[in-house]
Amino acid sequence: MLYTISDFQKTSDKHIQNARNILKVMINKGHVSLGDIAHECGLSVPTTTKIVEELVRDRFVRDLGARHKAGGRMPNMFDLNPSLGYFAGVEINNSLMRLGIIRFDGELAYSKEDIVFDLTEDVSVQELAAAIREAVKDSPIDASSIMVYTISIPGRVNTHTMECLDYFRASGSDTARLLEEALGAKVYLDNDSRVMCYGEYIHSHLSDYRNVLYINLGWGLGMGMILDGHLFYGGTGFSGELGHVTMFDNEVFCRCGKKGCMETEVSGWAALRLLKAKHFAGARSILSPRIEASEKISAEAMVEAVKSGDMLMIEIIEEMGANLGRGIAAMVNVLNPQLVVFGGVISEAGDHLLMSTVSSLRKNSISRVNRETTCILGKTGRLVTVLGASYIARDRSLGIM
Numbered sequence: 001m002l003y004t005i006s007d008f009q010k011t012s013d014k015h016i017q018n019a020r021n022i023l024k025v026m027i028n029k030g031h032v033s034l035g036d037i038a039h040e041c042g043l044s045v046p047t048t049t050k051i052v053e054e055l056v057r058d059r060f061v062r063d064l065g066a067r068h069k070a071g072g073r074m075p076n077m078f079d080l081n082p083s084l085g086y087f088a089g090v091e092i093n094n095s096l097m098r099l100g101i102i103r104f105d106g107e108l109a110y111s112k113e114d115i116v117f118d119l120t121e122d123v124s125v126q127e128l129a130a131a132i133r134e135a136v137k138d139s140p141i142d143a144s145s146i147m148v149y150t151i152s153i154p155g156r157v158n159t160h161t162m163e164c165l166d167y168f169r170a171s172g173s174d175t176a177r178l179l180e181e182a183l184g185a186k187v188y189l190d191n192d193s194r195v196m197c198y199g200e201y202i203h204s205h206l207s208d209y210r211n212v213l214y215i216n217l218g219w220g221l222g223m224g225m226i227l228d229g230h231l232f233y234g235g236t237g238f239s240g241e242l243g244h245v246t247m248f249d250n251e252v253f254c255r256c257g258k259k260g261c262m263e264t265e266v267s268g269w270a271a272l273r274l275l276k277a278k279h280f281a282g283a284r285s286i287l288s289p290r291i292e293a294s295e296k297i298s299a300e301a302m303v304e305a306v307k308s309g310d311m312l313m314i315e316i317i318e319e320m321g322a323n324l325g326r327g328i329a330a331m332v333n334v335l336n337p338q339l340v341v342f343g344g345v346i347s348e349a350g351d352h353l354l355m356s357t358v359s360s361l362r363k364n365s366i367s368r369v370n371r372e373t374t375c376i377l378g379k380t381g382r383l384v385t386v387l388g389a390s391y392i393a394r395d396r397s398l399g400i401m
Contacts, residue, residue, distance in 0.1 A: 003058040005085075005147060008398040016399075018043060019051050023060065024400045026080050027106065028207040031064060033075040052078055059084050060104075080105040085147040087397070089389025090132055092119050093154055093192065094219070099135040100386025101146065104394065106202065110139040111383060119154075125171045129182035148186040148397050150389035151179070152195040154220065159237030162189045188396055192216065192385060193240050196343050196378075197224020198231050199388025203380045211337045214378075215242070215328065217353075218344035219268035219299055220255070227335070231392075231401055243267065247327060266324045268299035268346055274316050275302065285312040299345045306349040317349045318356040325360025332365045332373055343378035350377065 003019065010016045018041065025032060025040045032040075038048040055061035062081040066074060084104035091098040097117035101110045117131050128151075136143045155166030162176035171178055179187040197214035206212060212226040221243030225232040232239055243263035244256050252273075254261035264270055279291050286305055290297055305313040328340060340361075347353060358375045378384060395401045 003055060003060060005397050008400075011399065015051070018047070019055060020398060020400050022048070022051055022055065023080070023398055026061065026078065027202070027395070027400070028205070031077045031079045033077055035075065037078070082107060086141055086145050087390045087393040088136070088146045088149045089152065089195075089386040089391075089393060090135075090149060091152045091192070091195075091385040091389065092117055092128070093152075093385075094119055097131060097135065098383070098386045099132070099139075100383060100390050101136075101139060101141055102387070102390040102394065106391065106394070108383070108387065108390075110141055111386060112138060113382070119167060121167060121169070123167060125168055125175055125178045126182070128168070129179055132179075132183060143184070146183075146185055148188070148393040149179070149183060150188045150190055150195070150393040150396075152190055152192045152385050152389045154192045154222075156238050156241075157189050157191045159188075159190060159233055162187075164189055186393075186397070188393060190389065190392055191222070191224075191237070191240070193222030194224040194231060194233070195388040195392060196384050197226065197341075197388070198392055199384040199386075200341055200343060200378050200380050201226055201231075202391045203384070203387050204378075206339065206341075209339045211335065212339045212341060213328070213331055213335070213337045214341045214343060215324070215347075216344040217266070217268075217324070217342060217346040221263045221267045221324075223331075225335070242327060242331070245327060245330075248323075262323075262327050266320050266327070268302070271299075271302055271313075271316050271320060271346065272297055274319070275313065278312060278316070283312050286310045287313070303345060303348045306352055314352050317346075317352045320346075321353045321356030322360040324353075325357040325362075326364050328357070329361050329363075329365035329370070332361060332370050336369055337373055340373060340375045341378050342375070343380075343384060345382075347377055 008020055021041045022037055025037050034048050038045045056063050059081050061078050064077040066076050082103040082105040086101050089100045095118055097115040099112045103109050112135055115135050153164050157164050161173045163173045164175055168175045176187045176189055193216035196216050210229045214224040216222040223240040223242040244261045246260050247262050248260040248265050250260050252264040253259055254264050276291055279288050302313055306317050354377055362370055
């Protein structure tokens with residue numbers, strides 16, 4: 001049979017299911033032999049050979065030929081064909097936008113950071129589309145060769161209706177459709193923490209871990225989850241709202257309207273509130289002159305203060321880590337993850353955050369459960385969101401998520 005991208009949306013066709021599984025093996029493993037593919041997919045070698053030959057014919061897969069090593073000839077190896085097309089990921093967050101474009105094999109072909117874009121509640125879809133078109137125009141990649149976009153948005157996104165509940169509300173469930181018309185390609189919308197989770201999972205080759213929590217500690221607090229090897233969305237795409245679990249009796253109003261949410265003590269804006277409170281109580285920081293001058297202080301500036309040895313900011317980050325560990329302990333007890341990954345700009349505080357968080361997690365969760373859980377800092381860096389969005393664009397198109 002002939003394969004097209006749209007064919008992979010067919011869920012009832014057994015042949016398509018097998019082809020989809022083969023592509024997923026190549027995404028997770030890279031270069032693989034027919035024997036490896038057959039083993040991973042539970043298929044016979046003749047069936048595997050037939051489907052792989054079809055995928056090679058239709059340019060989804062390329063035959064790399066035989067590899068050689070001392071003592072003999074290895075079998076032919078296969079991987080994804082990078083020239084099939086491009087997939088784009090767009091991160092919009094507060095006052096900036098980032099764009100990333102990957103080839104079909106997942107390699108980053110182009111990225112652009114620090115694109116000015118003011119994300120407000122009343123920003124229009126047309127403004128977003130215009131900013132994306134301008135960013136793509138600056139790339140060496142022709143816009144017509146981008147097959148699918150994923151737009152990463154902070155806040156709540158209904159992934160069934162593709163409706164963003166916190167932004168672009170004027171367009172409602174038409175947001176994705178309007179973007180598709182403006183960009184000339186399929187468009188998905190997704191939540192930033194979930195996008196970051198998938199970006200780290202694929203880019204850092206974590207597929208051996210079937211159950212992963214990704215903690216997005218930035219200006220807010222979010223969580224993405226890989227459960228049983230799949231990105232977890234929940235009933236309508238609102239899963240992962242760790243920041244809005246009520247945990248503290250602190251009488252601090254959260255941005256969601258409730259009091260005492262996790263985010264009121266564990267987030268960038270919580271760190272800034274604590275920094276200012278401690279400063280006005282007499283404590284000093286290298287950021288104190290900026291507080292006195294009423295200057296804007298970014299999450300990045302607070303992280304840099306930690307890295308430079310600022311004792312007040314280190315104290316705040318370690319306090320936050322202890323509180324974060326309490327919240328994650330509940331997740332560990334309930335979900336028993338193999339891996340917890342810490343990402344987001346505040347995670348760049350490094351061991352000051354990680355060590356206090358892990359200590360609190362171990363203290364507040366069941367030891368027999370938490371001994372199976374490894375905690376690490378994310379390795380992908382600030383491109384994790386555009387990479388994750390690009391991977392979602394590709395993998396949702398192939399029906400493998």
